[in-house]
Amino acid sequence: xxxxxxxxxxxxxxxxxxxxxxxxxxxxxxxxxxxxxxxxxxxxxxxxxxxxxxxxxxxxxxxxxxxxxxxxxxxxxxxxxxxxxxxxxxxxxxxxxxxxxxxxxxxxxxxxxxxxxxxxxxxxxxxxxxxxxxxxxxxxxxxxxxxxxxxxxxxxxxxxxxxxxxxxxxxxxxxxxxxxxxxxxxxxxxxxxxxxxxxxxxxxxxxxxxxxxxxxxxxxxxxxxxxxxxxxxxxxxxxxxxxxxxxxxxxxxxxxxxxxxxxxxxxxxxxxxxxxxxxxxxxxxxxxxxxxxxxxxxxxxxxxxxxxxxxxxxxxxxxxxxxxxxxxxxxxxxxxxxxxxxxxxxxxxxx
Amino acid sequence: xxxxxxxxxxxxxxxxxxxxxxxxxxxxxxxxxxxxxxxxxxxxxxxxxxxxxxxxxxxxxxxxxxxxxxxxxxxxxxxxxxxxxxxxxxxxxxxxxxxxxxxxxxxxxxxxxxxxxxxxxxxxxxxxxxxxxxxxxxxxxxxxxxxxxxxxxxxxxxxxxxxxxxxxxxxxxxxxxxxxxxxxxxxxxxxxxxxxxxxxxxxxxxxxxxxxxxxxxxxxxxxxxxxxxxxxxxxxxxxxxxxxxxxxxxxxxxxxxxxxxxxxxxxxxxxxxxxxxxxxxxxxxxxxxxxxxxxxxxxxxxxxxxxxxxxxxxxxxxxx
Numbered sequence: 001x002x003x004x005x006x007x008x009x010x011x012x013x014x015x016x017x018x019x020x021x022x023x024x025x026x027x028x029x030x031x032x033x034x035x036x037x038x039x040x041x042x043x044x045x046x047x048x049x050x051x052x053x054x055x056x057x058x059x060x061x062x063x064x065x066x067x068x069x070x071x072x073x074x075x076x077x078x079x080x081x082x083x084x085x086x087x088x089x090x091x092x093x094x095x096x097x098x099x100x101x102x103x104x105x106x107x108x109x110x111x112x113x114x115x116x117x118x119x120x121x122x123x124x125x126x127x128x129x130x131x132x133x134x135x136x137x138x139x140x141x142x143x144x145x146x147x148x149x150x151x152x153x154x155x156x157x158x159x160x161x162x163x164x165x166x167x168x169x170x171x172x173x174x175x176x177x178x179x180x181x182x183x184x185x186x187x188x189x190x191x192x193x194x195x196x197x198x199x200x201x202x203x204x205x206x207x208x209x210x211x212x213x214x215x216x217x218x219x220x221x222x223x224x225x226x227x228x229x230x231x232x233x234x235x236x237x238x239x240x241x242x243x244x245x246x247x248x249x250x251x252x253x254x255x256x257x258x259x260x261x262x263x264x265x266x267x268x269x270x271x272x273x274x275x276x277x278x279x280x281x282x283x284x285x286x287x288x289x290x291x292x293x294x295x296x297x298x299x300x301x302x303x304x305x306x307x308x309x310x311x312x313x314x315x316x317x318x319x320x321x322x323x324x325x326x327x328x329x330x331x332x333x334x335x336x337x338x339x340x341x342x343x344x345x346x347x348x349x350x351x
Numbered sequence: 352x353x354x355x356x357x358x359x360x361x362x363x364x365x366x367x368x369x370x371x372x373x374x375x376x377x378x379x380x381x382x383x384x385x386x387x388x389x390x391x392x393x394x395x396x397x398x399x400x401x402x403x404x405x406x407x408x409x410x411x412x413x414x415x416x417x418x419x420x421x422x423x424x425x426x427x428x429x430x431x432x433x434x435x436x437x438x439x440x441x442x443x444x445x446x447x448x449x450x451x452x453x454x455x456x457x458x459x460x461x462x463x464x465x466x467x468x469x470x471x472x473x474x475x476x477x478x479x480x481x482x483x484x485x486x487x488x489x490x491x492x493x494x495x496x497x498x499x500x501x502x503x504x505x506x507x508x509x510x511x512x513x514x515x516x517x518x519x520x521x522x523x524x525x526x527x528x529x530x531x532x533x534x535x536x537x538x539x540x541x542x543x544x545x546x547x548x549x550x551x552x553x554x555x556x557x558x559x560x561x562x563x564x565x566x567x568x569x570x571x572x573x574x575x576x577x578x579x580x581x582x583x584x585x586x587x588x589x590x591x592x593x594x595x596x597x598x599x600x601x602x603x604x605x606x607x608x609x610x611x612x613x614x615x616x617x618x619x620x621x622x623x624x625x626x627x628x629x630x631x632x633x634x635x636x637x638x639x640x641x642x643x644x645x646x647x648x649x650x651x652x653x654x655x656x657x658x659x660x661x662x663x664x665x666x667x668x669x670x671x
Binding site for chain 2: 121123129133140147148169172173176177334335342
């Protein structure tokens with residue numbers, strides 16, 4: 001018997017907006033001018049937040065921080081496709097997602113300053129706390145999606161992780177469950193090309209990360225992660241698909257981490273300046289700005305206004321965060337269990 | 352009142368809780384059509400359907416992680432890990448997430464999850480099918496650890512575990528699954544977590560045990576006026592009942608199947624030494640499994656604490 005091809009896989013890459021700010025009208029998602037301006041303002045706010053966080057860390061006013069510089073479009077574009085009632089399982093580098101969902105800014109500073117009260121998600125949002133172990137949040141997102149399906153809710157679960165996360169066992173287990181049970185979950189992988197010092201090429205031998213979805217029986221797509229329209233389009237289609245009961249989607253946002261891994265890292269030890277420089281013209285903010293300028297949605301005054309507003313918002317958040325009183329030592333006991341154990345009650349008295 | 356074995360009692364608890372609360376769902380390898388390899392969930396698929404009795408892919412970390420996600424969403428998942436030795440791939444999920452989601456989210460999200468796993472040696476099983484690793488879980492803040500010793504208690508403790516707002520590791524001794532029967536009423540009764548049970552009152556020595564070792568300990572008592580305590584919940588454990596007994600008897604023997612070093616007996620010994628040392632008439636003795644990789648069937652009977660070893664320890668403390 002001759003050998004036959006019984007299955008093959010094609011990987012799509014979606015690009016809408018080029019580096020000069022030209023959009024492919026046939027692919028352009030439906031967005032009002034106001035929405036486009038909102039996206040731009042969120043990009044600026046996220047970058048302002050990020051730069052302030054880096055500065056505060058250097059001043060010793062914030063702990064170790066993981067910068068999102070360069071990845072703003074992947075985060076804001078995808079979160080823009082979500083509703084407030086959707087569930088979000090982030091990793092530790094998704095401040096743009098939190099900001100897009102209107103998470104209180106001062107609480108993000110609070111978390112990164114070492115105060116756990118900062119990740120107590122407000123009741124009207126379902127964003128999970130920063131997940132430090134890499135890739136372990138995928139099964140949680142899948143379990144929540146099982147809950148959505150079981151209850152027949154019209155919600156989507158979004159799960160964020162990086163290229164390094166795809167190397168973890170839980171990536172496989174989560175993706176596999178999602179495919180088997182055809183769950184309403186959108187996996188959003190920010191392929192920022194580096195897992196601390198290990199390049200994407202050493203994470204996996206597969207040509208793209210998107211193609212991994214194929215093995216789990218659902219669609220994977222690569223999008224230009226610095227193109228906010230492409231990310232939004234892919235995410236909103238995936239969200240609609242999930243809500244219509246048509247199962248999971250894997251979105252690989254092809255982007256780049258312009259900063260160090262965290263403030264405790266020095267990327268100059270392992271990557272070349274030329275590589276970083278080659279990504280500068282792809283900047284997601286620059287690209288949207290050029291597009292908006294052509295459309296008459298951008299001018300110098302608007303830029304100044306947006307920057308001032310972002311700075312004021314961040315200033316206010318820092319001020320508010322720094323005025324918060326230090327947590328009480330007994331707070332560390334409060335949330336271990338619903339009720340304190342006898343032993344904990346005695347331990348509290350030792351404080 | 353029906354006489355049930357442990358498998359039937361646990362099955363009844365699951366059935367009644369699933370009838371009572373549609374948030375209770377089961378998941379694990381083979382739990383559906385096959386009813387679990389020990390048949391603990393037998394018949395539940397027919398009663399509750401594939402949406403609530405979920406045969407999952409073979410993936411312990413995935414099962415546990417997915418169950419965590421379900422719990423976060425407001426369901427009450429009961430995940431089965433087929434054997435306790437297979438729980439090791441899921442420990443990352445239990446330790447890194449289940450145990451700390453309440454703390455990490457400052458109470459905004461909680462994890463009312465039960466992970467059930469058969470444990471213990473003595474059924475001639477292959478490698479990693481006979482572990483007693485309860486101490487690993489007892490050390491981790493944020494989770495509770497329950498080890499029933501009889502059908503009646505298994506049902507009441509499992510109901511409490513399912514309704515508990517925090518994650519519970521529920522360990523079922525494979526050796527007890529079908530070896531004992533007792534009256535187990537239908538309908539709701541609850542045995543609270545965190546409480547020990549004085550199985551037999553006595554004045555001469557306090558014997559502390561749980562799970563299958565309780566029965567072996569009871570077999571080892573001959574003419575001694577021993578007080579026997581079944582811990583039932585190891586985390587949090589019932590210090591009050593234990594210390595009260597120790598203050599009465601002045602002598603303690605702790606029996607567990609897990610290896611000695613850093614076993615839960617060490618925690619009990621330290622607690623007694625801290626809080627009741629001046630009431631002691633004799634050194635605290637531990638009768639435990641050895642510090643070895645649990646052997647395959649030809650040697651497992653030499654590993655499990657025997658009644659002879661328990662008797663010897665009791666004799667030893669009675670010399671003082």
